[in-house]
Each structure stands twice: as structure tokens, then as C-alpha cells.
Amino acid sequence: MDLRLRIWRQKNKNTTGKLVTYELPGISPDMSFLEMLDVLNERLIEQGEEPVAFDHDCREGICGMCGLVINGVAHGPEVTTTCQLHMRHFKDGDTITIEPWRAKAFPILKDLVVDRSAFDRIIQAGGYISVSTGGTPDANAILISKESADAAMDAAACIGCGACVAACPNGSAMLFTGAKIAHLSHLPQGQPERYDRVRNMVQAMDAEGFGGCTNYGECAAVCPKEIKLDVIARMNGDLIKSTFLSSGTRKMGPNATRNGK
Amino acid sequence: MTIETQPRTDIRQVEYTVTLDSKTPTGPIQDRWDQHKFDMKLISPANRRRFTIIIVGTGLAGGSAAATLAEMGYNVIAFCYQDSPRRAHSIAAQGGINAAKNYRNDGDSIYRLFYDTVKGGDFRSRESNVYRLAQVSVNIIDQCVAQGVPFAREYGGLLDNRSFGGAQVARTFYARGQTGQQLLLGAYQALARQIGLGKVRMHTRTEMLDLILINGRARGIVTRDMTTGKIERHVADAVVLATGGYGNVFYLSTNAKGCNATAIWRAHKRGAYFANPCFTQIHPTCIPVTGDHQSKLTLMSESLRNDGRIWVPKKIGDKRDPRDIPEDERYYFLEERYPSFGNLVPRDVASRNAKAVCDEGRGVGPSGLGVYLDFADAISRLGVQTIRDRYGNLFDIYEKITGEDPYTVPMRIYPAVHYTMGGLWVDYELQSTIPGLFVIGEANFSDHGANRLGASALMQGLADGYFVLPYTIGNYLAQTKLEKVSVDDPAAREVEAEVNQRITNLLSINGKRSVDSFHRELGNLMWNNCGMARNEAGLKEALRRIPEIRAEFYENVRVLGEKEAINQSLEKAGRVADFMELAELMCIDALHRTESCGGHFREESQTPEGEAQRDDANFSYVAAWEYTGNGARPALNKEPLNFEYVKPSQRSYK
Structure with missing residues (x-):
């Protein structure tokens, strides 16, 4: 199939970018979307033009490194990661517009590559259980109902790709943050720090410049791991409860109080 | 710079036999690790903050080591090439992690896991290391559960297990088809906690390009910041490489695109011996290549072989739709050649046979490099619903990639490079031949011998990172007089x-x-x-x-x-x-x-x-290759392997 691509090209963080059009004939429907971009890059190199930079790694839908806005939709027309999208979902003669994630908290580094380190800082603020290596009880000493374990696993499936932020008109990270909070709060191990965690993580999230949630639901619609909006409700519920608890003054780590970086 | 371009087809070897001290303890095998831990020198908690350790790679091995060392009080500087430590390729492991918990009461034990691993490795691993691995496997599960890893549970609230990779006991713990992801996130979260506390300085999007030796010891690394291109020097008291395997030598493999051998190769050129580099594992059930554009291969869990039947057309070059090929014109090559194990023969046997029938011209699919994995019999025997319950997510992955529905059309599979058992040579303390350079996880050669068993890669990565290296590196630091060094050395x-x-x-x-x-x-x-x-x-x-x-x-x-x-x-x-x-x-x-x-x-x-x-x-030895300079023949050093407990025998699957 023959395609016309409109791709965001931007030299670096400090310059402005623009959409550049490329004609790309001879694409196989069996290719993945990223393999299609590989072919484009090989041809650009042949012509002496610098290839398009984009993030990717495992190419099997689990590492969360890849992520492109394709024709206005995060990860494109199928509910999956960009690497698991195949060209058979496009038609011969299509024009495809390819842009990076766009959000205040995800600055563009080059072309389609963005900086998602804000997500790491949210986790550093409290997205963990404070246990050190060694001295833990036997694994079967902690009973967890299958329902709780399954609910925790549903939320823990988040791959941190950032599509939720890219899809949200507010650039909100509440699906991402809520997923980690829900994962840990469904488990007995997560209870001792439950309310400190939610307060510290939400504070970090706000400090990074992510917007608030106004219930559009676009995040859940594009999430390749189908994380449900419920996690946001759960997070908000815990956040409200935390304001009534005196234990909630403890900071779990120094980053929790720092703004941004 | 000189670049070696001459062929090295002379296969005479220079051999050394005296230099390799594996520091393997003696005495009863079940006591060796405990005794060795006691014999090792300690660094008191108050003194640990005087030491800085560089860790390259933050997957299961590196991430767990970085978190643990920081918890103990060491200063850690960690590096990964991805934009976050949460993305390391450990994340892609599907099946599970082995541990000798014997929760199923089916006769499992540390000794049995040790025995299976030595035998599965075809008697090319070090018994003491493997025994230690089996011992600490039980601690790993405890640790991960405490961190909140959502392993599969039974209705009573206890952990579920399954049998995996032909093991006769159910010792594999799993979190749906995403065990690697959940274990990695556990280690990542422990690491994030230490980054937040300021005990780990994390450099993401940063690649190690060389190793710095000062007075014969590993004291630092040179990196490139992949965002700014800046080349930087970092120094420390010890360096740990946890940079994974080198399967991407083959271009197409199940590894992530960024997986590379630069860190271990540069260390090799600086003096670390490379052990058994030819030991690579080919996984039999991957989705076949569709064309020259193919960038990587996707693994389908080998559990599919429990119910799928593998076959090719008897007639060479038969291009009919598989559903139109009558039963008597199909060649169920594994069932015919291995009547007692059939489709469940080990990975290497299944892979080689698939290649052989394709080489004969019986391969299927557009490229001719594929064999059918057919569920028609299982579906007619058990019903579609049972098959969907067992393999639904795998069938979905397959359909997404190939556009074919495996419920009605047989899957096509072909072997692909998956794991490298070889790696930098390390002693019992996971130290390479360069003092102060430690190597953990897939990057080292230890534990799996010539073949790794299913669900053992995650186990080894976490064993090294949580429970072995944090002890042994202290022994090195306590015994070594390290002069102060700076990046301006x-x-x-x-x-x-x-x-x-x-x-x-x-x-x-x-x-x-x-x-x-x-x-x-x-x-x-x-x-x-x-x-x-x-x-x-x-x-x-x-x-x-x-x-x-x-x-x-x-x-x-x-x-x-x-x-x-x-x-x-x-x-x-x-x-x-x-x-x-x-x-x-x-x-x-x-x-x-x-x-x-x-x-x-x-x-x-x-x-x-x-x-x-x-x-x-x-x-019966580990081949540890020594770099001898550009263009020179590498020298072969042999570490003899002694089997005191598991006596070598020939495998048979007939």
C-alpha cells in the first residue's frame, strides 16, 4: 500500500516544530506501525535526511516506551500500544498524521520523543510499599482474597505509556496515578501507608503540571491495558478520607514536598 | 584507532588453566552459602555510606540490587538506557518465576529445584551456584509478596502455582501472563523509594560506553547522555553490570530493540573474561517472520504446546490451506519422532526439529519458515470455551499480529533467539576477572549451564540482585584498600x-x-x-x-x-x-x-x-575467553566443572 505521512519534526526542546509530509509507497499490511516508520527511516537515510526519532523498545506491547498520536488518537485506531498496531488497519492511499504526546508535563525532546520522567517522580513520591529486602514473612502468611488480588492486578497492569495524559483535554495524569494507588490499596500490604501515599502522590502529580480530571473518560478509552475509570474514583475517595486522618502528615520521601524536579 | 578486519580461522587455542579461582566453597552443598556468608567480611551500617556503587542496567537484577544496596546504606548511582527503569526487558517475561516453596505438597524441595536446574542445564553449570539459587528462590517470593506483587491467588487467599516447561512439580508463581512486568514493577518501586530518599542517583536515557580501570580495579564508567549527547565520567568504589543478554547479535530475537552487549563487551575488552558465549537459547514457539521489514520476534508462551499439535504437510511445497490437508497427508513430526514426550519435548529439541522439517522444504506460510501449531483437536475434545480460558490472551496476541484467527486456522510458529546463557565469567561472589567489577542477571554466565529452564530467568535476576550481590560486594569492599579517585584521574x-x-x-x-x-x-x-x-x-x-x-x-x-x-x-x-x-x-x-x-x-x-x-x-568445563588485544586470538581459560551431587547422564525424550 502507498501512504502519505505527515510527521511532527522538531530538532530539540528549544526549537519549534512542524508537520512534514513524506510519501511512503510499498508498505506491507503485515508490518507493525513502527516497522512502517523503520522503512521510512531507512529511505530517509538513503536520501541523506536525518531519520525520524521515536521511542520504542520491547515492541510487544508491555514496556510502555512507544506512544504516538496517530490521526489525533493516542496509539491510533485500535485499543493497543503503537507497536502492536499493524498497517492492515489502514487503507492504500491513506494520509496518516503522526504527532508526539502533547502535554505540558511531557516536554518534547525531539521529533516524536517526549520526556515522561514526571511519571517516575510521581511514583517516587509514594507509589510503593516501604519494605526493605529481607525479613519479610512467608508469602502465604498474608492471605489475600482472589477478588482483591484480581482487582490489584487489573490496576497494576498499567504500563506507564502516558496515552491517558495525551488523550486528556486537561493533560491529567489521574488514570496513571490512580492505577498505582488502586493496585496498592487493594492489598493488605498497602494499608499502613494508604492515606499518606495518596496525598503524597497527588501532590507530586499536581506539582508536575498535570491537569485535573473532569470526567471526559478519554484516558480510559485509549488505555492499551484497559485500566478503568474506577481507579480515579477510588483515588479521590482515599484523598478525601486522608484529609480527616492525622497520620497523613508524614511525608514518605523528600521528593513528595518538592515541586517539579 | 585500529580496526581488526582479518579473519581468525585458525582454531588452535592458547590455553591457561591456572588463573580462574571460582571461590566455590566446599563442604556439604546445603551449608555452603550459609558458611560463605559467615566467612565473608562485613561493613558496618555506619560505614556503608562511605562507599559508592555504580549499577548499570535497572531490570530485575540491577533494579533489585540498586534498591537493596541503597536500603543497606550504600550510595548508589544507577543507569539505564530507557526513559525509566520500569521499562527494562525483564518486563516482557510472561510465564512465571520458579521457587522451591512446595506449597502444592507435590514433593518439591530446594534439592529438587537444584537437581532439575543442573540437569536442565545439561551439566554445564556450577553446582554450588545453582544450589544457592534454589535456596534463595523461596525468599524471593516472600519479598515480592511483601512489596505488593499481585501474584495469582486461589479462592482461599493462598498463592496459586502452575507447572511450567515440563517440570513434574507445580513450583511456578505467576501474575496472569505478565509475571515479568509485575516483578519488575516491584523492584522498580523499591528503587523509586530509594531515589526519592536520595540514596540512589538515577540516570535514565544514559548509556554506558566504556569501563574505567584505575590501578587494575573497576572504578567507574564513561557514559553518553542520550538526550544531550554529553559524554561523562563517573567514578565509584565498585561497578555492577546488570545489562542483560546479547540475543540481539542475531538482529531478530525476542529481546527489546534496545538490548545490547556494549557494556559487557567493553568490560571484556578491558579484561573481564567472557564465558560460554556460544550458549544461546532458541525458543520454539514464536510468531514467524513476515518479511524483510521484520524488526523483532514475539514469543508465544510455550504452554501452548500442552494442547496444540505441531505438524507440517507431508508433501514438500504443499501450499494448500491447512484445513484442506487431510489427516493422512500431515506429518506430526514431534509425535512421530518422540512418542513418549510428543509435542512437549524440551525447547531445544522442538526448535531443531522445526528447523529440520523447514529445511526439507515442508515449512508453511509465505516464507516457508514456519510449522503449524494446531488446536483443532483440542477444541473438538474440550470445547472452544476451555481453550479460550487457557490461552485466550495468547490467541488475542497472535490474532493482533498476524490477522489470523487461531480458533479456526492453525497457528504458525517458528523458533527464535530468546535468551543467552553465556555472559561475563563470574566467581561464586559474582565478581568478574576484573577486581571490583560484578556482573549479575542474564549478563553473567552462571547458573543455567548450556540451557535455561522455563521460569528460571526471573528467579536468577532477583536472586542475584536481592540476595547474593548485596552480601558479596560488601566482602570485596571490606577487604580492599581503595584509594580515593576522581573523575579527573x-x-x-x-x-x-x-x-x-x-x-x-x-x-x-x-x-x-x-x-x-x-x-x-x-x-x-x-x-x-x-x-x-x-x-x-x-x-x-x-x-x-x-x-x-x-x-x-x-x-x-x-x-x-x-x-x-x-x-x-x-x-x-x-x-x-x-x-x-x-x-x-x-x-x-x-x-x-x-x-x-x-x-x-x-x-x-x-x-x-x-x-x-x-x-x-x-x-566438562566453562570456557572463559580472555581478550588479548586487537586482532589477536582470544585465549581460552578453562574452569573445570565437578559434579559431586548430580551425576551427568544423557538426556532422552524418546
């Missing part, structure tokens, strides 16, 4: 200058071919000549061709873009340059090991039935 500056020279050179060649085209050419050669089955002629051919490809690379590669900016072509070029040197060592190793064992099948060494024939009299 002349030795560090010299290494940086060499790194800069290599980068400038790659950017200035400005030839005609892309980096990927060279990588594909190398990978194809390695797959054909040093892949599932190897022979002397093929390996010699590869050893003749690799220097030619390398010579052309340095004359004709085109790397566009700038040094001081994001430059993905430049990143790839450096990695491919190192793959080309490592590939040669793999072939040299494969050529010298004239026996077959585990994943290494030498066609000259097979039983009358066509099975792998080990040669214990001549090859």
Missing part, C-alpha cells in the same frame, strides 16, 4: 578520549549503508551459521565473513545527525559495532566446543537417533 580521561574517538569515527564515515542493514546482514549470518545447529564448515564460513562485514561497516556505514543531540542512529551504530566483535567470539567458542550440549548443537556430535551428544571427557 588520567585513566578516566583516557577512556573518555577513546570513547569520543569511536563516536567521531562512526559519524565521519558517511558511507552509503544504514546501520540496520549491517545489523541484519550480521544477524542473518549468525542465525544460519551459529544458530540452532552448528557445524565446523558453517562456523568457519562465519568467521571468514564477519571480518568482511566489519570491514565494510567501517568503510561504508552512514550515520547521520549530530553527536551532541538525540541520535538514535549513532546509538545503534555503536551497539552494532560491538555485536560484530562479539559475534566472532561466539563463533570461535562454538567452533572449539565440538560436543553438543543444551542449546549448543554441533551436528558432528549426535547420538545415532540424532540427539545432542555431550562429551563430558573433553568438555
Whole structure:
């Protein structure tokens, strides 16, 4: 199939970018979307033009490194990661517009590559259980109902790709943050720090410049791991409860109080 | 800079036998690790903050080590090439993690896990290491549960287990089909906590390009910041490499695209011995290649072989729709050749047989490199719903990638490179032949011998990171008088200058071919000549061709873009340059090991039935290769293997 691509090209963080059009004939429907971009890059190199930079790694839908806005939709027309999208979902003669994630908290580094380190800082603020290596009880000493374990696993499936932020008109990270909070709060191990965690993580999230949630639901619609909006409700519920608890003054780590970086 | 382009087809070896001290303890095997822990020197909690440790790679091994060392009080500087430690390729492991918990009351024990792992490794691993691995496996599960890893549970609230990879006990813990992801997130979260507390300085999007030695000890690394292109020197009291395997030598593998061997290869060139480089594992059930554009291969869990039947058409070149091929014109080659194990033969046997029938011209699919994995019988026997419950998510992955519905059309599968058992040589304390350089996880050679069992990679990564290295590195630091060093040390500056020279050179060649085209050419050669089955002629051919490809690379590669900016072509070029040197060592190793064992099948060494024939009299050793300079033959050092507990026997699956 023959395609016309409109791709965001931007030299670096400090310059402005623009959409550049490329004609790309001879694409196989069996290719993945990223393999299609590989072919484009090989041809650009042949012509002496610098290839398009984009993030990717495992190419099997689990590492969360890849992520492109394709024709206005995060990860494109199928509910999956960009690497698991195949060209058979496009038609011969299509024009495809390819842009990076766009959000205040995800600055563009080059072309389609963005900086998602804000997500790491949210986790550093409290997205963990404070246990050190060694001295833990036997694994079967902690009973967890299958329902709780399954609910925790549903939320823990988040791959941190950032599509939720890219899809949200507010650039909100509440699906991402809520997923980690829900994962840990469904488990007995997560209870001792439950309310400190939610307060510290939400504070970090706000400090990074992510917007608030106004219930559009676009995040859940594009999430390749189908994380449900419920996690946001759960997070908000815990956040409200935390304001009534005196234990909630403890900071779990120094980053929790720092703004941004 | 001199670039070695001459073929090294002379296979005479320089042998050393005295230098390798594996520090393997003696005494009853069940007491060795405890005794060794007691014998090791300690560093008191108050003194640990005086030491800084560099950790390269933050997957299961590196992430767990970084978190644990920081918890103990050491200062840690950690590096990963991804944009976050949460993305390391450990994340892609599907099946599970083994542990000798015996929760199923089915006769499992530490000794049985040890026994299975030594035997599965085809008697090419170190007994003491494997026993320790089995011992700490039980602690790993406790640790992960405490961290909140959501393992599968039964209705009563206890942990669920399954049997995996042909094991006769159910010792595998799992979190749906995403066990690697959940274990990695556990380690990542522990690491994030330490980053937040300021005990770990984390450098993401940063690649190690060389190792700094000062007075013969590993004291630092030179890195490139992949966002700014800046080359930096970092120094510490010890360096830990946790950079994974080198399966991407083959270009196509199940590894992530960024997985590379640069860190271990650079360390090798600085003096770390490389052990058993030819031991690579080929996984039988991957989705076949669709064309030249293919960038990576996707694994389908081998649990599919429990219910799927593997076959090819009897008639050579039969292009009919598989559903139109009548039963008596199908060749169920595994069931016919291995009546007692059938489709459940070990990975290496299944892979080799699939290749053999494809080489005969019976392969299926557009490329002819594929065999059918057919669920029609299982569906008619058990019903679609049962099959959907067991394999639904795998069938979905398959359909997403191929566009074919495996409920109605047989799957097509083909073997692919999956794991590398070889790696940098380490002693019992996980220290390489360079003092102060430790190597953990897939990057080292230990524990799996010539073949790794299913659900054991995650176990080894976490064992090394949580429970072994944090003890042994203290023993090194406590016994070593380390002078203060700075990033301005002349030795560090010299290494940086060499790194800069290599980068400038790659950017200035400005030839005609892309980096990927060279990588594909190398990978194809390695797959054909040093892949599932190897022979002397093929390996010699590869050893003749690799220097030619390398010579052309340095004359004709085109790397566009700038040094001081994001430059993905430049990143790839450096990695491919190192793959080309490592590939040669793999072939040299494969050529010298004239026996077959585990994943290494030498066609000259097979039983009358066509099975792998080990040669214990001549090859019961670890081949640890020493770099002897550009263009010189690597020297072979042998670490003899002694089997006091599990007596070597020949595998049979007939």
C-alpha cells in the first residue's frame, strides 16, 4: 500500500516544530506501525535526511516506551500500544498524521520523543510499599482474597505509556496515578501507608503540571491495558478520607514536598 | 584507532588453566552459602555510606540490587538506557518465576529445584551456584509478596502455582501472563523509594560506553547522555553490570530493540573474561517472520504446546490451506519422532526439529519458515470455551499480529533467539576477572549451564540482585584498600578520549549503508551459521565473513545527525559495532566446543537417533575467553566443572 505521512519534526526542546509530509509507497499490511516508520527511516537515510526519532523498545506491547498520536488518537485506531498496531488497519492511499504526546508535563525532546520522567517522580513520591529486602514473612502468611488480588492486578497492569495524559483535554495524569494507588490499596500490604501515599502522590502529580480530571473518560478509552475509570474514583475517595486522618502528615520521601524536579 | 578486519580461522587455542579461582566453597552443598556468608567480611551500617556503587542496567537484577544496596546504606548511582527503569526487558517475561516453596505438597524441595536446574542445564553449570539459587528462590517470593506483587491467588487467599516447561512439580508463581512486568514493577518501586530518599542517583536515557580501570580495579564508567549527547565520567568504589543478554547479535530475537552487549563487551575488552558465549537459547514457539521489514520476534508462551499439535504437510511445497490437508497427508513430526514426550519435548529439541522439517522444504506460510501449531483437536475434545480460558490472551496476541484467527486456522510458529546463557565469567561472589567489577542477571554466565529452564530467568535476576550481590560486594569492599579517585584521574580521561574517538569515527564515515542493514546482514549470518545447529564448515564460513562485514561497516556505514543531540542512529551504530566483535567470539567458542550440549548443537556430535551428544571427557568445563588485544586470538581459560551431587547422564525424550 502507498501512504502519505505527515510527521511532527522538531530538532530539540528549544526549537519549534512542524508537520512534514513524506510519501511512503510499498508498505506491507503485515508490518507493525513502527516497522512502517523503520522503512521510512531507512529511505530517509538513503536520501541523506536525518531519520525520524521515536521511542520504542520491547515492541510487544508491555514496556510502555512507544506512544504516538496517530490521526489525533493516542496509539491510533485500535485499543493497543503503537507497536502492536499493524498497517492492515489502514487503507492504500491513506494520509496518516503522526504527532508526539502533547502535554505540558511531557516536554518534547525531539521529533516524536517526549520526556515522561514526571511519571517516575510521581511514583517516587509514594507509589510503593516501604519494605526493605529481607525479613519479610512467608508469602502465604498474608492471605489475600482472589477478588482483591484480581482487582490489584487489573490496576497494576498499567504500563506507564502516558496515552491517558495525551488523550486528556486537561493533560491529567489521574488514570496513571490512580492505577498505582488502586493496585496498592487493594492489598493488605498497602494499608499502613494508604492515606499518606495518596496525598503524597497527588501532590507530586499536581506539582508536575498535570491537569485535573473532569470526567471526559478519554484516558480510559485509549488505555492499551484497559485500566478503568474506577481507579480515579477510588483515588479521590482515599484523598478525601486522608484529609480527616492525622497520620497523613508524614511525608514518605523528600521528593513528595518538592515541586517539579 | 585500529580496526581488526582479518579473519581468525585458525582454531588452535592458547590455553591457561591456572588463573580462574571460582571461590566455590566446599563442604556439604546445603551449608555452603550459609558458611560463605559467615566467612565473608562485613561493613558496618555506619560505614556503608562511605562507599559508592555504580549499577548499570535497572531490570530485575540491577533494579533489585540498586534498591537493596541503597536500603543497606550504600550510595548508589544507577543507569539505564530507557526513559525509566520500569521499562527494562525483564518486563516482557510472561510465564512465571520458579521457587522451591512446595506449597502444592507435590514433593518439591530446594534439592529438587537444584537437581532439575543442573540437569536442565545439561551439566554445564556450577553446582554450588545453582544450589544457592534454589535456596534463595523461596525468599524471593516472600519479598515480592511483601512489596505488593499481585501474584495469582486461589479462592482461599493462598498463592496459586502452575507447572511450567515440563517440570513434574507445580513450583511456578505467576501474575496472569505478565509475571515479568509485575516483578519488575516491584523492584522498580523499591528503587523509586530509594531515589526519592536520595540514596540512589538515577540516570535514565544514559548509556554506558566504556569501563574505567584505575590501578587494575573497576572504578567507574564513561557514559553518553542520550538526550544531550554529553559524554561523562563517573567514578565509584565498585561497578555492577546488570545489562542483560546479547540475543540481539542475531538482529531478530525476542529481546527489546534496545538490548545490547556494549557494556559487557567493553568490560571484556578491558579484561573481564567472557564465558560460554556460544550458549544461546532458541525458543520454539514464536510468531514467524513476515518479511524483510521484520524488526523483532514475539514469543508465544510455550504452554501452548500442552494442547496444540505441531505438524507440517507431508508433501514438500504443499501450499494448500491447512484445513484442506487431510489427516493422512500431515506429518506430526514431534509425535512421530518422540512418542513418549510428543509435542512437549524440551525447547531445544522442538526448535531443531522445526528447523529440520523447514529445511526439507515442508515449512508453511509465505516464507516457508514456519510449522503449524494446531488446536483443532483440542477444541473438538474440550470445547472452544476451555481453550479460550487457557490461552485466550495468547490467541488475542497472535490474532493482533498476524490477522489470523487461531480458533479456526492453525497457528504458525517458528523458533527464535530468546535468551543467552553465556555472559561475563563470574566467581561464586559474582565478581568478574576484573577486581571490583560484578556482573549479575542474564549478563553473567552462571547458573543455567548450556540451557535455561522455563521460569528460571526471573528467579536468577532477583536472586542475584536481592540476595547474593548485596552480601558479596560488601566482602570485596571490606577487604580492599581503595584509594580515593576522581573523575579527573588520567585513566578516566583516557577512556573518555577513546570513547569520543569511536563516536567521531562512526559519524565521519558517511558511507552509503544504514546501520540496520549491517545489523541484519550480521544477524542473518549468525542465525544460519551459529544458530540452532552448528557445524565446523558453517562456523568457519562465519568467521571468514564477519571480518568482511566489519570491514565494510567501517568503510561504508552512514550515520547521520549530530553527536551532541538525540541520535538514535549513532546509538545503534555503536551497539552494532560491538555485536560484530562479539559475534566472532561466539563463533570461535562454538567452533572449539565440538560436543553438543543444551542449546549448543554441533551436528558432528549426535547420538545415532540424532540427539545432542555431550562429551563430558573433553568438555566438562566453562570456557572463559580472555581478550588479548586487537586482532589477536582470544585465549581460552578453562574452569573445570565437578559434579559431586548430580551425576551427568544423557538426556532422552524418546
